[in-house]
Amino acid sequence: MILRGGRILDPQRRVDRIGDVVIRDGHIHAIAWEPEGVSPSGEARVIDVSGKWVVPAWVDMHVHLREPGEEYKETIATGTAAAVAGGFGAVACMPNTHPVNDCAAVTEFILRRAQELGSCRVYPVAAISKGLKGQELSEFGELREAGAVAVSDDGRPVMNAALMRRALEYSRAFDLVVISHAEDEALSRGGHMHEGLVSTRLGLQGIPAAAEAAMIARDVLLAELTGGRLHIAHVSTEASVWILREAKRRGIAVSCETAPHYFTLTDECVEGFDTVFKVNPPLRTRRDVEAVKEGLADGTIDVIATDHAPHSVLEKDTEFPDAANGVIGLESALPLVLSLIREGVGDPLDILAKVTCNPSRILGIPMGSLQPGFPAHVTVIDPDADVVIDPELFLSKARNCPFRGWSVKGRVVMTLVDGQVRYPFDEEA
Amino acid sequence: MAFSRKDLLGMRDLEVHEIETILDTAESLKEINTRSIKKVPTLRGKTVVHLFYEPSTRTRTSFDIAAKRLSADTYSIATTTSSMVKGETFLDTIKNLEAMRPDVFIIRHSASGTPHRVAQRTPASVINAGDGMHEHPSQALLDMLTIREHKGRLEGLTVLIVGDIAHSRVARSNIWGLTKMGARVVLCGPPTLLPPYVEQLPVTVSLQLAPVLPSADVIMVLRLQRERQGQGLLPSLREYAAYYGIDRKKLAHAKPDVLIMHPGPINRGVEISPDVADGPHSVILDQVTNGVAVRMALLYLLVQRDEPTG
Numbered sequence: 001m002i003l004r005g006g007r008i009l010d011p012q013r014r015v016d017r018i019g020d021v022v023i024r025d026g027h028i029h030a031i032a033w034e035p036e037g038v039s040p041s042g043e044a045r046v047i048d049v050s051g052k053w054v055v056p057a058w059v060d061m062h063v064h065l066r067e068p069g070e071e072y073k074e075t076i077a078t079g080t081a082a083a084v085a086g087g088f089g090a091v092a093c094m095p096n097t098h099p100v101n102d103c104a105a106v107t108e109f110i111l112r113r114a115q116e117l118g119s120c121r122v123y124p125v126a127a128i129s130k131g132l133k134g135q136e137l138s139e140f141g142e143l144r145e146a147g148a149v150a151v152s153d154d155g156r157p158v159m160n161a162a163l164m165r166r167a168l169e170y171s172r173a174f175d176l177v178v179i180s181h182a183e184d185e186a187l188s189r190g191g192h193m194h195e196g197l198v199s200t201r202l203g204l205q206g207i208p209a210a211a212e213a214a215m216i217a218r219d220v221l222l223a224e225l226t227g228g229r230l231h232i233a234h235v236s237t238e239a240s241v242w243i244l245r246e247a248k249r250r251g252i253a254v255s256c257e258t259a260p261h262y263f264t265l266t267d268e269c270v271e272g273f274d275t276v277f278k279v280n281p282p283l284r285t286r287r288d289v290e291a292v293k294e295g296l297a298d299g300t301i302d303v304i305a306t307d308h309a310p311h312s313v314l315e316k317d318t319e320f321p322d323a324a325n326g327v328i329g330l331e332s333a334l335p336l337v338l339s340l341i342r343e344g345v346g347d348p349l350d351i352l353a354k355v356t357c358n359p360s361r362i363l364g365i366p367m368g369s370l371q372p373g374f375p376a377h378v379t380v381i382d383p384d385a386d387v388v389i390d391p392e393l394f395l396s397k398a399r400n401c402p403f404r405g406w407s408v409k410g411r412v413v414m415t416l417v418d419g420q421v422r423y424p425f426d427e428e429a
Numbered sequence: 430m431a432f433s434r435k436d437l438l439g440m441r442d443l444e445v446h447e448i449e450t451i452l453d454t455a456e457s458l459k460e461i462n463t464r465s466i467k468k469v470p471t472l473r474g475k476t477v478v479h480l481f482y483e484p485s486t487r488t489r490t491s492f493d494i495a496a497k498r499l500s501a502d503t504y505s506i507a508t509t510t511s512s513m514v515k516g517e518t519f520l521d522t523i524k525n526l527e528a529m530r531p532d533v534f535i536i537r538h539s540a541s542g543t544p545h546r547v548a549q550r551t552p553a554s555v556i557n558a559g560d561g562m563h564e565h566p567s568q569a570l571l572d573m574l575t576i577r578e579h580k581g582r583l584e585g586l587t588v589l590i591v592g593d594i595a596h597s598r599v600a601r602s603n604i605w606g607l608t609k610m611g612a613r614v615v616l617c618g619p620p621t622l623l624p625p626y627v628e629q630l631p632v633t634v635s636l637q638l639a640p641v642l643p644s645a646d647v648i649m650v651l652r653l654q655r656e657r658q659g660q661g662l663l664p665s666l667r668e669y670a671a672y673y674g675i676d677r678k679k680l681a682h683a684k685p686d687v688l689i690m691h692p693g694p695i696n697r698g699v700e701i702s703p704d705v706a707d708g709p710h711s712v713i714l715d716q717v718t719n720g721v722a723v724r725m726a727l728l729y730l731l732v733q734r735d736e737p738t739g
Contacts, residue, residue: 200624201441203541203563203598208625273542318518319540321561 001419002040006049006380010056010370011353021054023376026419030372049380052413055352056368057089057120057377060330061359062154062179062233062257062305065091065122068109069098074310074397076110077117079330082308082396084423086330087412089377090121090367091308092359095132096155102127102138104146111147119422120415121377123149123365125179128167132156135163137170144174149363152179154233157215159185164219168228177229177255177362180219182240183281187211192321194267194282202270204320207282213239220247223254231362232256234307236281238291245300255362257303260336261327261402263292269402275316275323276402279309296354297345303362304354306333310398327402331394335408338383342409376419385411432730436548436555439564440605448610452574455719455726461498462721472501475732476531479505481558482519482538487693487717488558488567492535495724501532501732519543520550527551532732536560554731562596568692569602571723573610575716576647579688584611587644591673592651592700593622599692600651604632615641618673621662638672638679647688650675653700666699676702680710688712 003021008031010016019033022044032038040046060083066074074082076093083091093110095101101110107124114122126148127138132155140151151171158164158180171178188211193199195206216232220243223230235241235258247254261279266286269277277283295301309326316323333355340351360368367377387408391401415423432450440448461469477496481489489505496503506522519538526534533554536544541561548555559565577583588607594600594616607614614632616623627634635641642648657663670676675689689701689710697703706713 195625197626197629200626200630201601203561203601205562206625273545317520319520319538319546320542321540 002038002044002046003049003054003378003380004037004046005034006052006054008054008370009348009352011349012056012357012369013371014349015370016349021370021378023378023416023419026376028370028372028374028376031370049413051382053381053383054370055379055381056356056370057379057415057417058087058334058355059090059359059365059367060088060306060308060333060355061092061303061363062259063091063093063308063330064096064310064326065093065110066310067097067113068106072397073312076113076122078395078397079308079310080114080118080120080122082330082394084119084415084417085395085412086332087334087379087381087415088120088330089379089415089417090123090365092123092125092149092363094125094152094154095127100127100132101125101148102130102132104139104142107143107146107148120417121367123363125150125152125154127151128153128158128178129163134158134160137163137167140170140174140176144176148176149365150177150179150231152181152233154179154181157181157183157185161218161222165222165226168222168226168230171228172226175364177231179231179233180215181233182212182215182219184211184215187214191282192278193270194284196267196285198267198270202273204270209237209239209284209288212237212281213243216240217243220244220252220254224250224252227253230254234259234262234281234305235292235295235301236262236284236288238288241291241295241300245295245298248300255302256300257305257359258292258296258301259305259307260329260333263289263296263340264336265402273320275318275320276327276400278320278323278325279327280325293340293345296340296351302354302358304333304337305359306330309400310396311400312398316400326400328394328396328398328400331396332389332401332403334381334412335387335389335410336403338381338410339408376416378416379412380414382411382413384409387411433734434731435734436544437566437727437731438544438548438555438557440566440569440602440609441564443566443606443609445609448570448573448606451570451723451726451730452577454730455570455574455722458725458729459719459722461725462718467498468500469498470500471729472496472499472732475501475533477501477503477533477535477728478526478531479503480534480536481505481507483559485537485559487720488537491717491720492558492724495721496728498721499725499728501728520546523547523551527553533728556727556731559598561598562601563598564602565598566602566606567720567724567727568599569606570727571716571720572603572649572690572692573606574719574723575690575712576688578715578719579712580646583607586612586646587615588612588647588649589615589617589641589645590649590651591617591638591675593653593657594618594627594651595622595624596654597651603649604630608632615645617641619663619669622657639682642679642682643684645683645687647690648675648683649690650701652692652694653696655696670699674700674702675705677704677708680705690716692716
């Protein structure tokens with residue numbers, strides 16, 4: 001296959017040129033720059049992608065696939081179908097399934113299902129603690145061997161600082177990154193939205209920004225103490241950004257991610273009590289949104305992940321305090337990420353790095369590059385297409401998308417995983 | 430001015446002229462409550478459903494009496510008798526009740542925003558009878574009616590609200606309502622019982638009573654829930670009473686014609702001393718009386734909005 005005449009953007013190698021990508025036997029065979037290009041051999045399928053962007057398939061390092069246990073919300077099949085529809089060629093799935101992914105059997109189950117039914121690559125994240133209970137470490141070595149690429153108790157913080165210290169220490173033996181859901185539950189308990197003027201107006205108990213930032217400060221200090229690799233999930237506050245900026249300046253091994261809703265939406269969205277805007281960490285203020293963008297701009301924030309959290313109407317169509325936290329993100333992320341480029345938060349290579357080579361490097365997975373010889377995980381994007389986000393068209397089982405009805409720019413033209421067109425459905429294959 | 434709202438969900442989204450209409454209507458309906466036969470046929474054939482998912486004596490009785498004096502048929506559903514105990518969700522309950530075509534739902538719920546969520550999905554009118562820490566508009570309206578009766582006006586008055594502002598829907602509704610009507614609102618309480626970013630509301634905040642007591646025309650005393658001590662928000666009720674409880678000694682520094690109000694139920698000896706609650710400045714029972722008139726006005730205005738005129 002030849003992808004002809006696209007703007008090839010490979011953040012890992014800082015490449016941004018027009019050219020042809022030749023894919024053969026599931027791998028990037030060659031890249032030929034304009035004006036020479038390549039002349040197709042007889043059997044090759046040539047796809048004209050002029051005016052489009054050809055980028056490494058995106059990597060979402062924070063996704064909830066809900067299988068095993070909550071298949072009514074999402075499955076590995078539907079979640080990965082949603083992923084490729086959103087331009088993602090790989091997802092890392094969080095361990096808060098039923099049963100929890102805290103042992104090799106569950107990790108192997110997820111990988112086997114992904115192999116059988118998945119549309120993209122799936123990289124399991126295993127639990128830090130057995131049963132996510134925050135008491136004893138899971139068996140990191142066996143989990144690593146089974147295929148886990150990171151550990152996290154995501155959805156819940158590791159409240160016990162001593163256990164987090166041991167996790168960061170022990171993870172070094174198996175080169176696992178520890179992903180922290182940073183939330184001090186003593187400060188956040190009972191809260192349903194960001195603590196601020198809006199929560200006061202609505203009479204909803206708030207979660208202060210300090211509940212997140214204080215935990216990040218703790219974990220950064222523990223990373224410094226132990227030398228373990230720390231990654232902070234879903235950064236949402238101004239204070240979180242400055243703590244992480246300072247930690248990086250001091251040379252501490254910490255990386256972090258934010259999500260599109262944290263650089264796009266604010267707590268004002270909760271006016272009207274629509275539970276689709278209930279998410280943890282909660283939507284913050286305009287000032288936090290700006291700080292998150294600054295963190296993206298100056299490199300403090302390495303990664304954009306979606307924290308795709310599918311829920312059914314059972315969890316969402318209820319009184320606000322009873323509603324589950326979470327938004328879906330796989331099929332709405334791409335245009336929102338591209339909007340950062342249009343807003344001048346970063347140039348295309350800097351922003352694309354946060355959804356390609358950066359998460360790949362942090363997880364240590366073979367994704368996020370267009371280097372010849374590499375497996376062909378490629379996303380073709382039409383950056384100028386006008387799109388109205390319509391969750392009813394999503395391949396995800398869930399509809400809890402906070403961007404319903406938004407007019408945005410940017411559409412996935414094609415997602416290739418291992419040289420196979422996985423989106424859209426490939427009639428010629 | 431015509432009243433065209435379907436629902437009464439909070440004071441924050443009411444316009445000044447709507448508040449005036451409600452208060453004027455309540456004032457004119459009040460007379461019915463002094464008759465020997467306290468009933469008019471205004472809402473005959475209308476169905477009012479009370480959904481109280483939180484304990485309430487005063488508000489529920491007040492709404493029920495208001496509806497019955499207007500000849501509406503009323504039905505009451507409380508948590509213990511409802512399908513909630515059988516596992517039905519609140520919104521499912523609403524859907525089923527909705528199918529029986531009621532005209533008005535009166536809802537009290539511990540979750541802020543629930544009346545709003547119901548109002549979005551029913552053609553019936555919804556009256557918020559108190560939702561979480563959010564709003565309690567009929568209480569604010571009856572408070573405003575009581576102040577207006579005693580002071581002749583709302584504009585230019587200083588209303589001091591004392592106590593647990595953070596958890597109080599009464600305080601929130603009064604802040605929106607009173608400031609719209611031109612009153613100055615002063616909040617006083619310990620910092621742990623003030624809501625976050627309170628200084629960005631259209632109010633003055635004081636952490637001590639002494640500086641703000643002398644200028645108050647009205648002192649609204651809020652109920653202090655005993656749980657606040659266990660939640661670590663207060664060292665003791667004793668200390669609270671000493672610094673923020675309204676007693677005769679503190680009242681000596683207030684204006685001679687100050688009004689003392691309380692939305693009830695009262696913790697005598699904690700936020701208010703018995704002699705003040707029952708003393709000459711107290712209009713606490715007038716509030717209760719006015720509650721019926723205000724709720725009659727709300728039912729009348731909401732239900733009549735569709736009726737052809739003339």
